Amino acid sequence: MAPEYRMMEMMICAASRYLEDGRTVAVGTGAPCAAAMLAQKMNAPNLVILFEAGGVAPTMPQMPISVGDSRTFFRGIMAAGMSEMMSTCCRGLVDYAFLGGAEIDKYGNINSTVVGDFYKPKVRFPGSGGANDFASMCWRTLIMTVHTKSRFVEKVGFLTTPGYLTGPGAREAAGLPPNTGPYKIITDLAVLGFDEETKVMQVESIHPGVERDQVRDATGFDLIMPDFIQTTPPPSDSELRILRGEVDPLRLVIGR
Amino acid sequence: MAPEYRMMEMMICAASRYLEDGRTVAVGTGAPCAAAMLAQKMNAPNLVILFEAGGVAPTMPQMPISVGDSRTFFRGIMAAGMSEMMSTCCRGLVDYAFLGGAEIDKYGNINSTVVGDFYKPKVRFPGSGGANDFASMCWRTLIMTVHTKSRFVEKVGFLTTPGYLTGPGAREAAGLPPNTGPYKIITDLAVLGFDEETKVMQVESIHPGVERDQVRDATGFDLIMPDFIQTTPPPSDSELRILRGEVDPLRLVIGR
């Protein structure tokens, strides 16, 4: 009998499976942090977790509230600073970074700055923070977001953080390091990747119980949807046991 | 009755008097370090002593042997690194730096790299070390050296460290920060400065007992020698007492 789970648990488990052992991951608070912690306890015991404000490999007793709070370096390996962490990304030592955002387009570009006119915006969001830095300099960017038509747009209103920009070769032309870019997008409906050739977003797996049309309808652009699409493996018993019992016992993330 | 003193003591005392209170000075080992320590105990109690390898404001129990040894930060204010110290110079926070060298020319340029062909030198010296850095970025460079014709040359065989380069305006044209450059040269014969207009070396004072011609004969170029030249005030009783009793009781420098 398949275990019952919440969609946030599905997303965290799906994300955690992409994190390989012996690699580095820059995380934020919330779901990405939970995914990295779960990976450490499942498939990637030697995964190194980094935080942009300076924390390296903490022994986290509980989820951080801020990427700069004391949990991010509690019994950690190092408590450094922003320059150190971002330089480490630029040097090619950081494999994965997790991002979110208000809008995302078919090339994986993200808007987290404004909706409307830049000088008198309809909505002002925080801006890049470290997102643009991570997406520019880490090898593989993972994005976790809810899947709605207003978020998955043909073209972002403001390109805060680079995905594949205008398509194949655009990152390299802009001067970004080669072989970098968005890797997977984990939503509440599916896992998406990018077509090797066109760099356009494509569906890689759909979560159990979700229909193909639901994914299409929740996307504001022409998504590549192969004829045969796998179902995302649901959270396993052991994933759920560890996620609920060890990673987020206070249900700060999975309780949402 | 004037006290007896050695020429090294005269040089150290003369140098120390140029160091103003509340200012910063980057020193090496030996005589410059002694001059700075003497200044702290005489006229400049708030003089801050810095070492290029990272030491700041040590409480020196004895003279350092290396600008990177533990004496350079013993009970110091900070033990940092090379980047920190040189950045502090570049930011305009370091007032004085002390230099030496194998050759010096009429514009205060210094050679500490090679004599003869660069690729197969007759004599190889250490090179710039931090000398070029200090002379480029600190406000006022002080040079302590023995005064001989082979050292004071028309043109240095290799320009390791910038004085006024080829004369007025040359430092600025090269891109060096304005209002910087060699300030005083303290030799065993005299104290020399630079003519405001031409940036050529000129005699400012001659040490007691030294003749004008001695200075001229020990210099391999046309030195500006005004008609009236002061005698360098000899070491005072209290300067000598402190220098011998507190600064260099083991006579590591003044004993030479």
Added chain:
Amino acid sequence: MKIVEEGCNALLMDPDPDKARGFFEKKSRAMTDKRTTVKEAVEKFIPDGCYLAIGGFGANRIPTSVLHEILRQRRKNLGFLGHTSTHDFQILCAGDCIDRVDASYIVGLEARGLSPNARRVMESGKVKVTEWTNYALTVRLRAAAEGVSFGIARCMLGTDTFKMSAAKVIECPFTGKKYVALPAVWPDVAAIHVHEADIYGNCHIRGISVADLELARAAKHVIITTERFVGNHAIRLNPTRTVIPFYLVDAVIEVPYGSYPGNMAYEYFSDEDHLKQWLTVEKDPEELAKFLDTYIYNVSSFEEYLELCGGFAKMKELRNLEGLVDRL
């Protein structure tokens, strides 16, 4: 130098390294007693119109007492360096203190949500904004700390973040690679909260330094608030720990719990209830005005603010929350 491309927004501060040198040439290096009060430090070093930067990381190790005093002294038209500014930015927006900002992370409080009032301020169009990223602002401070007028990085390229910045794209003279050239920024004043300082301004920080080491070196004036004073002998016993030396510092004030309601690593955790209250009252401008009167404008000292927020009992609670981390 060939400029490949450039951002269209205003450069808020002059990146001329020789003007900065001219300032630093005159700054005293004497190791004198720099103790003062928060009130005097703000009066003296944070005039209307100056360009301000705040240490820490939004709601972690922030100089709250200085931020409140800026409001009480009704400062206006400040420039602001907003690299992951969260609660600090929120406070300054509440006081309507800012008229221009170098922004990389503003109006948000990370996982806590967005600040309704900071958004109102920023959506009014009255505050001039130039966009950057967190690392870009760090590189700008680092360049200033190194005494040069620009630094380079591989972020911002190809994005609207770049277009709405004042950066330029250049090519490496050795490899031809493209870089974003980031202009140095020497803030007029920085306020930084630390764990320990002596009366001369020599500082210890425990835990992450964020961008504060660069900031302390870049800023023309530096105000330090410290959890506690230590004797100069404690500095000299272990000079490896000194991260901000006295000659950078203009004023130092002992402010226990000085990062409250933010987190202070190894000391006390953040007061999430109080931060949530801020976000709640901000929904209604009138509620916010009353809240600000109660907690800032009608308050005479930071100690009084701590009392209003629960005093010793609350601080003990927050110390216990933080207490899971190691004290030395």
Added chain:
Amino acid sequence: MKIVEEGCNALLMDPDPDKARGFFEKKSRAMTDKRTTVKEAVEKFIPDGCYLAIGGFGANRIPTSVLHEILRQRRKNLGFLGHTSTHDFQILCAGDCIDRVDASYIVGLEARGLSPNARRVMESGKVKVTEWTNYALTVRLRAAAEGVSFGIARCMLGTDTFKMSAAKVIECPFTGKKYVALPAVWPDVAAIHVHEADIYGNCHIRGISVADLELARAAKHVIITTERFVGNHAIRLNPTRTVIPFYLVDAVIEVPYGSYPGNMAYEYFSDEDHLKQWLTVEKDPEELAKFLDTYIYNVSSFEEYLELCGGFAKMKELRNLEGLVDRL
């Protein structure tokens, strides 16, 4: 980018940041036991012809055991990064190990005088030299540590040091100011001596760090020798102290008195008599050869070298000399 002027000597290492990224992409980040022996570390990470950098400051906090082993393994044609290299450079010259050098301070031992043998080697014309300054080499390492292909500074301008370098003069895209552009250098391998490390390579250094933090980040491979091992819990108790994290490190070896005859701050002072002996025997190549046989080539371990130099009694004497400084 417009190049105003350029140095005429060879760039010894490729400053391409993407080639460096390609290397670092494959480097393991796993926190594994990296203990080994000096012999194995030199065999594995310092092949003939590679480009080497040594931590510390010439005769302060240097990895002497690694330098001696390089001689015993008869390494040839090494490239060398010579920023205030004194005793380290002297040893490598004695073994005739170097065929090219990025030089800012070589052949000298500061106040102790010049090395007759290192001078002979450098005056032979057989070693390719490119000139720099101490800060220039630090900026080159710092640029590499930041993952970019160049850094800028205001030194070297207008001098023969610049002309005999591989630097270029460029202009600031914001201010038009001239800067020396310094190419990043990613050494093949660095050997650094530290006070404490755990078996994974997490390191503590007490006192000045010179350029070692930049070096550990720039080098493709890092060999750490440490005065003593500490447990991983000691690292985690105070992560603020970690200056070199494990993922930079390839090998770690416990070598007590590992900086001898150099100074190790807070541990032992330099052995000035032994250093003077080096300078004396170097005057005569035959004397030097005998000296090297006695102290390096016919010696099987660093411990044996320490015995030859006076053993525990001498070490106690040097500890007492250093002992005037504070231990924590």
